[in-house]
Amino acid sequence: MTIRRQIFIALVIPFAAVLIPMPFLASLDWMPLGIPVALAWMFCCLPLTTLCLIIAGHHQN
Amino acid sequence: MLATFVVTLAAAMALALLARRGQHKADPRAFFAAHGQFGAVLFFMLSVGETYSIGSVLGFPGGVVASGSGLALWFIGYILLAFPVGFVLYPLLWESGRAAGAITLPDLFRTHFRSQTMERIVAGILILLMLPLGTMQFIGLSSVLGALDLGLPTPALGFFAAILAFTFVAVAGLRAAALISILKDALMLGAILLVATLALSHWNYHPTRTMAEALRHTGAPSLRVDLFAISTILVQSLGFCIAPQTAAATFSARNVASIRRAQTWMPLYMVLFPLLFAIAGYALTHKLDASRPDATFLAVAASLLPGWALGLVLGGVALTALVWLGSVCLSLAAIVTRNIVPDLKPHHQKRTGLIVIAVYLALSVLSASFHTVLIANLNTLFYLGLVQLVPGIVTIVYGHHRRIGITLLGMFGGFAVALALRDSEINLYGVNPALIGLVCNAAFLKAFNK
Numbered sequence: 001m002t003i004r005r006q007i008f009i010a011l012v013i014p015f016a017a018v019l020i021p022m023p024f025l026a027s028l029d030w031m032p033l034g035i036p037v038a039l040a041w042m043f044c045c046l047p048l049t050t051l052c053l054i055i056a057g058h059h060q061n
Numbered sequence: 062m063l064a065t066f067v068v069t070l071a072a073a074m075a076l077a078l079l080a081r082r083g084q085h086k087a088d089p090r091a092f093f094a095a096h097g098q099f100g101a102v103l104f105f106m107l108s109v110g111e112t113y114s115i116g117s118v119l120g121f122p123g124g125v126v127a128s129g130s131g132l133a134l135w136f137i138g139y140i141l142l143a144f145p146v147g148f149v150l151y152p153l154l155w156e157s158g159r160a161a162g163a164i165t166l167p168d169l170f171r172t173h174f175r176s177q178t179m180e181r182i183v184a185g186i187l188i189l190l191m192l193p194l195g196t197m198q199f200i201g202l203s204s205v206l207g208a209l210d211l212g213l214p215t216p217a218l219g220f221f222a223a224i225l226a227f228t229f230v231a232v233a234g235l236r237a238a239a240l241i242s243i244l245k246d247a248l249m250l251g252a253i254l255l256v257a258t259l260a261l262s263h264w265n266y267h268p269t270r271t272m273a274e275a276l277r278h279t280g281a282p283s284l285r286v287d288l289f290a291i292s293t294i295l296v297q298s299l300g301f302c303i304a305p306q307t308a309a310a311t312f313s314a315r316n317v318a319s320i321r322r323a324q325t326w327m328p329l330y331m332v333l334f335p336l337l338f339a340i341a342g343y344a345l346t347h348k349l350d351a352s353r354p355d356a357t358f359l360a361v362a363a364s365l366l367p368g369w370a371l372g373l374v375l376g377g378v379a380l381t382a383l384v385w386l387g388s389v390c391l392s393l394a395a396i397v398t399r400n401i402v403p404d405l406k407p408h409h410q411k412r413t414g415l416i417v418i419a420v421y422l423a424l425s426v427l428s429a430s431f432h433t434v435l436i437a438n439l440n441t442l443f444y445l446g447l448v449q450l451v452p453g454i455v456t457i458v459y460g461h462h463r464r465i466g467i468t469l470l471g472m473f474g475g476f477a478v479a480l481a482l483r484d485s486e487i488n489l490y491g492v493n494p495a496l497i498g499l500v501c502n503a504a505f506l507k508a509f510n511k
Binding site: 026050 | 131
């Protein structure tokens, strides 16, 4: 895997996952389990980010 | 409550004394940077100190109570995205640090730019920026000591907190901070789990309003709020990775593999943030009367826990502040003794470092006594200045050659732009002025890159 692809997986995907949906989700009134949906998505990005780093690190090795 | 609080601190002191064993007494590097011998586990514990710091444990629920879920988004966002930034940046920083023999960021600037002036300027900037950090921790410590009901006036509590902080730092340096981090995080994770579980189980007992009503009262979503969240995440995820105590932790790692292994799992370490949000939600929906928003976590804990358990929680929160203060103080002392007055003999470096730490703690206690701002706002001020160092650090780790004057102009210019925009009437539509300053800084360096 090239350095560019590693940086894409390790950096670009987590940043995109967190930042791009944010304005749209923040405008919704939906609150699953009492948590604003934008915040709920943010919590889902925690394991997603670790997964991206595992993949990037694995290919680095 | 007091007994369990004291036992917690005594256990931490015992760990600090344990850390002294095997240290090379005359080597200041051992005090400030643990000989660069930290494997993945100790590096992980030292680095995740920020995850459950006073800023997170007290500032996050307090910020949600004061400002709503908008604050929660950028607060979690920047800490989370700092981990992938660190995954890419820290190995480069570590290699640059190893090549330069660096244990502080100014060391790197001196070696790359071959300039002591550059070193001292960067050191001065970092020292100034670290003042709000100490203030934040003492605001939190004062809340903790106030909750113990010792019957002492606030200035006395602050003084006592400073003595405690100094004692911890003086005993065994960075290795102690890493070991005590383990105890601190075990207590904090347990405290957050316990308080949140009780809050959730008591949720239906006499709520005064729903979560939706409570969050509507704290502020509606808007483009301004979204732009502030996104721009703040961008700025602070970068700044988080170059904070002086983070750089010191990076230079202390044994190798690049340790760093990458630790960074990979750090996002999962944030798994208790939903519970911190639940604690804030409980306070909002049950109209708990905290003396100020930053005391929300402690107010919820006091309303739900028996005295002895509250003592453990207070001990954990106190340790959170003390460990974080320890890391910051050690970074500060290292910067002063290595970069401001580098000609000291090795056996004078540690003594001078301790004097610097004592002065810093005194200033932090004083400024905490006069504070009227949220912990989260002090955090933002710190990053506003710190992030202007990012272009310079990128220059170093990628081995680019730039003129010293251009780099400094970019740095100060970026900071001036950010500060002027922050204090002006210009409508930025919510964009964090630090980001605008950073873009100006980077553009300036790019334009004059010969």
